[in-house]
Amino acid sequence: MPVFNDGKQDIYYELYGAAGTPVVSLVNGLSMRTSHWAPYFDLLPKLGCRVLTYDLLGQGQSSKPVLGVSFEEHAVHLAALHEHLGIEKPYVMGISFGGVVVLKYASLFPERIGGLLPVSTFSELDEQLRCHAHNLYKAITRVGFEFYLELLMPLNFTNRFLAGNRALTEVIKRVGVNSNELYGIQNLMESLAHFESMTGELGDIHCPTLIMNAEYDALTPRHLHDLLRRKIENSRLVLVPHMAHAFTLEVPDLTARLIAMFVEQVESGQWRGDQTVWQVDDDFQAEPLLHPCQGNHLRFLPPLAAS
Amino acid sequence: MAGDSREIRTHAKQYFASHRFGPDEQTRICLFLQGVKGINATILAKVEFQPFEWLPYKFLHNQCFKEVELSTLLGKSTVWSTNPFVYLDATNLNLSLWQETDAGSYLQGFLQLDRSFYEYLALSQAFMADIRFLPLLPVDMPLDTPFLQTLKEVEEENGRQMQTQMRLLKDLDVGLEQAEKEQIIEKQHKAVNGLFERLLSEITAMEA
Numbered sequence: 001m002p003v004f005n006d007g008k009q010d011i012y013y014e015l016y017g018a019a020g021t022p023v024v025s026l027v028n029g030l031s032m033r034t035s036h037w038a039p040y041f042d043l044l045p046k047l048g049c050r051v052l053t054y055d056l057l058g059q060g061q062s063s064k065p066v067l068g069v070s071f072e073e074h075a076v077h078l079a080a081l082h083e084h085l086g087i088e089k090p091y092v093m094g095i096s097f098g099g100v101v102v103l104k105y106a107s108l109f110p111e112r113i114g115g116l117l118p119v120s121t122f123s124e125l126d127e128q129l130r131c132h133a134h135n136l137y138k139a140i141t142r143v144g145f146e147f148y149l150e151l152l153m154p155l156n157f158t159n160r161f162l163a164g165n166r167a168l169t170e171v172i173k174r175v176g177v178n179s180n181e182l183y184g185i186q187n188l189m190e191s192l193a194h195f196e197s198m199t200g201e202l203g204d205i206h207c208p209t210l211i212m213n214a215e216y217d218a219l220t221p222r223h224l225h226d227l228l229r230r231k232i233e234n235s236r237l238v239l240v241p242h243m244a245h246a247f248t249l250e251v252p253d254l255t256a257r258l259i260a261m262f263v264e265q266v267e268s269g270q271w272r273g274d275q276t277v278w279q280v281d282d283d284f285q286a287e288p289l290l291h292p293c294q295g296n297h298l299r300f301l302p303p304l305a306a307s
Numbered sequence: 308m309a310g311d312s313r314e315i316r317t318h319a320k321q322y323f324a325s326h327r328f329g330p331d332e333q334t335r336i337c338l339f340l341q342g343v344k345g346i347n348a349t350i351l352a353k354v355e356f357q358p359f360e361w362l363p364y365k366f367l368h369n370q371c372f373k374e375v376e377l378s379t380l381l382g383k384s385t386v387w388s389t390n391p392f393v394y395l396d397a398t399n400l401n402l403s404l405w406q407e408t409d410a411g412s413y414l415q416g417f418l419q420l421d422r423s424f425y426e427y428l429a430l431s432q433a434f435m436a437d438i439r440f441l442p443l444l445p446v447d448m449p450l451d452t453p454f455l456q457t458l459k460e461v462e463e464e465n466g467r468q469m470q471t472q473m474r475l476l477k478d479l480d481v482g483l484e485q486a487e488k489e490q491i492i493e494k495q496h497k498a499v500n501g502l503f504e505r506l507l508s509e510i511t512a513m514e515a
Binding site for chain 1: 313429432436441442444446447463466467469470473476477485488489492496
């Protein structure tokens with residue numbers, strides 16, 4: 001089992017793909033494990049990338065410090081893991097909670113990043129997200145881990161996915177309960193309760209940055225991603241139609257393609273971080289896949305036709 | 308987690324996937340859990356000597372009664388073994404439970420905000436966090452027997468009860484540095500994991 005010990009904590013990781021190709025580091029969201037990225041272990045190497053993922057401290061097979069871990073410590077551990085593996089300029093992608101970790105990483109280690117991919121995430125809590133975080137924390141501490149997972153299901157997945165995977169969702173819950181230590185997840189939740197805005201640090205991020213947000217992400221809504229776009233000068237925002245918060249789990253083929261396109265653009269010098277907004281074609285196989293977003297990208301409703 | 312620990316847990320998963328939860332297994336698990344809950348309930352009973360204003364009082368007050376409630380529920384739902392050697396093993400393990408956790412030392416004197424109290428909190432947090440049977444069962448195994456339902460209830464309740472320990476371990480000022488706190492917590496988890504793994508080894512050794 002590949003484990004890196006930084007002298008104090010064990011970090012479980014997995015690394016796939018050919019040495020010498022650009023490395024994409026995938027950072028988990030809350031109650032995720034490395035196995036959630038399994039489709040990417042095949043997809044990204046086929047698209048010319050090496051893929052590294054690991055269990056955040058407090059989750060999966062990594063150590064679970066009882067007294068908690070800060071976002072900054074998570075970023076420092078990721079940097080130590082990169083150093084241990086001899087990875088110099090990784091493309092660092094994080095979803096949700098992991099998105100905050102990678103924002104912190106980019107801010108703290110500007111010389112040790114090739115590109116940044118914050119996905120379904122935030123640099124500050126708006127009131128709705130604060131309410132969600134409070135509810136999830138109460139669910140985990142007052143009711144139990146199973147209820148916490150039940151609350152997350154409709155936030156994470158689309159109606160179509162839930163309807164088509166009713167039996168699977170029961171298994172997902174049971175596996176989730178079995179493979180997580182409640183106090184580890186609780187600690188991660190508590191770091192959200194004490195979360196201090198890091199929007200002020202976004203101006204320190206200068207690396208190529210591809211921000212991704214699903215059309216129907218009710219947990220981390222559009223305006224939080226737009227804030228990232230406006231504050232990170234070398235960025236673009238990509239909107240993924242029809243999807244919900246955890247679209248990386250629901251459409252891994254599309255997500256892997258978007259990641260690989262970004263890596264290829266940066267590696268070939270074609271990347272333009274112009275703070276524009278793009279949307280994925282409704283047909284995920286389409287070529288070209290991305291189109292400039294028309295109209296007000298902060299709205300769900302299309303503009304009214306002129307009378 | 309050390310290699311030996313992983314091996315014991317992997318072996319336990321294989322065992323529970325291919326064996327039914329019979330009277331011998333149930334008896335070993337029940338007596339161990341009752342031993343743990345007995346330690347907690349006995350120490351927590353001292354909380355009632357504290358004034359209402361004592362900060363940890365309101366957090367720990369109900370834990371004592373919860374532990375007694377779950378212990379009796381376990382006893383009621385267990386299909387008891389008729390094998391005397393199972394009880395001999397269980398008695399030996401429970402003796403080690405008291406010795407290796409040094410639980411007796413927390414029975415002396417009144418509770419106060421000191422290192423000993425912090426050690427006890429860390430021990431009880433480890434009991435509730437580390438002793439988990441459900442993750443060792445196949446995810447498609449129905450939890451539809453009285454014993455398995457009770458195990459689920461115990462582990463869910465442990466999750467809720469543990470909040471108190473977590474809060475106090477993080478926030479309580481007992482004059483300890485962070486590094487000392489971490490050492491205490493690590494030591495208690497190591498002791499509890501060792502005992503839990505011994506139980507698992509004894510259960511899986513039954514197939515030999």
